[in-house]
Amino acid sequence: MERREARALGSPLRLLVAGRVGATVVDAAWAAVRKEFDSVDRAMSRFREDSEITQLHRRAERGEASDPLSSRLRAALALADRAHRQTRGRFDARVILDLERLGSPGVRQSWSGAKRDSSRAYQLDPRRGTAELRSPIDLGGVGKGLALRWAARRAAATLGRQGFLLEAGGDIAARTRADGRPWAIALEDPLGGAMPIATCTLHGGGAIATSSVRLATWRDARGLAVHHLIDPHTGAPGGGGLLAVTVAGPDPAWAEIWSKALFLEGPAQIGAVARGRGLAAWWVCAEGSVAMTPAARQLTTWVRAEALTS
Amino acid sequence: MTERSARRVPPHVLVMLSTSTAAYALALAGVAGQQSAADASLAAERAPLARAVEQVSVGHDQMGARLDRARSRYAAAAQAYLAAGDSITTLEVQLGTLSKAVSAVAGVSRSLPATVRLPSVAGSVARGRAPATHATTGASGH
Numbered sequence: 001m002e003r004r005e006a007r008a009l010g011s012p013l014r015l016l017v018a019g020r021v022g023a024t025v026v027d028a029a030w031a032a033v034r035k036e037f038d039s040v041d042r043a044m045s046r047f048r049e050d051s052e053i054t055q056l057h058r059r060a061e062r063g064e065a066s067d068p069l070s071s072r073l074r075a076a077l078a079l080a081d082r083a084h085r086q087t088r089g090r091f092d093a094r095v096i097l098d099l100e101r102l103g104s105p106g107v108r109q110s111w112s113g114a115k116r117d118s119s120r121a122y123q124l125d126p127r128r129g130t131a132e133l134r135s136p137i138d139l140g141g142v143g144k145g146l147a148l149r150w151a152a153r154r155a156a157a158t159l160g161r162q163g164f165l166l167e168a169g170g171d172i173a174a175r176t177r178a179d180g181r182p183w184a185i186a187l188e189d190p191l192g193g194a195m196p197i198a199t200c201t202l203h204g205g206g207a208i209a210t211s212s213v214r215l216a217t218w219r220d221a222r223g224l225a226v227h228h229l230i231d232p233h234t235g236a237p238g239g240g241g242l243l244a245v246t247v248a249g250p251d252p253a254w255a256e257i258w259s260k261a262l263f264l265e266g267p268a269q270i271g272a273v274a275r276g277r278g279l280a281a282w283w284v285c286a287e288g289s290v291a292m293t294p295a296a297r298q299l300t301t302w303v304r305a306e307a308l309t310s
Numbered sequence: 311m312t313e314r315s316a317r318r319v320p321p322h323v324l325v326m327l328s329t330s331t332a333a334y335a336l337a338l339a340g341v342a343g344q345q346s347a348a349d350a351s352l353a354a355e356r357a358p359l360a361r362a363v364e365q366v367s368v369g370h371d372q373m374g375a376r377l378d379r380a381r382s383r384y385a386a387a388a389q390a391y392l393a394a395g396d397s398i399t400t401l402e403v404q405l406g407t408l409s410k411a412v413s414a415v416a417g418v419s420r421s422l423p424a425t426v427r428l429p430s431v432a433g434s435v436a437r438g439r440a441p442a443t444h445a446t447t448g449a450s451g452h
Contacts (some may be wrong), residue, residue, distance in 0.1 A: 016445070
């Protein structure tokens, strides 16, 4: 097993390549992966002054039209727009305004005086390749999912039929191993325990992503504990009664989107919504119990303590 | 002697004739000069008008050519529109079929129960010690 590690998009980045494979090939795949993550960082990072998304915000704030956008940023904006519609507004890139209002440590003042309204956050012009930004947005989560999607494609192109696993800050994309054995994945305990809450396999590759309140939790101005998973319908932290949601699927970007959207459904609705959409989803309730959909059960190899709910 | 004297023109008459001829010649030259100046002035005044008329004529020719081109484009567009019309008709028919199918599916889905009580099944998930894994999915703060 060959392994390469670094940091990208503010998270650990890791590549595992199964079986016997030359270090040169792995290095080439790793370089392609790093390059893809760097490109996404330059396009979508709100922590970089020279990133495309920051420049787009600056121009919009000054009332100027946008320059033609890179294909990566256009893809991310189109995906975020589609996710907003598919999740019936549970996914919304504009929650950065609420995070800012709640005093999220990582969020800077991005657009003075901006407010979220009912209209769309931006309007893409596919002919000119530009976007009219109407509100500040954060593409962090979508960006990581897309970086995984694109980097996995590049790694696959370099590694050929060699199986590999690519992990970026808790989100994973994998391709089938050459020996046919599936990749085994642990689902982290959101309460911080060393033992996972469950384990599963990714047959034939695919992706898995988790939204959890274990990190990015702080106290607001009133001293109340809040977290970063904001319900766009209320502008407040959502999913009360849930600690973490994991979603497995063919694409890392959509796994990331659905893990967030399902989390915001809360413990009462998450089962029906996830089953209705045929998603493989696991969720951990506040008391530490685990529940899952039938699609997730087919992937599960071990569970610590399952909730007796249907 | 008398005949020669009778034919002879008196000098004062000759002087008068010469003087009046010279005056006439001078007047004629003056009038001709004035007319020439007036003609030149008129020609200079008419030159811009002539140029404008020429430009209007050229513009008219260009507009005519443009109109010809627009006419041909309009004809081509009309032909394309007619061609597209067939495709749109086909598409409309297909949309109609799809609409019927959607209505049928919607009817079936409405007739389904909102929830289905599933029978209990024996858990096939292993318990006890967690198996070895290659990676962990978890919180990232995004």
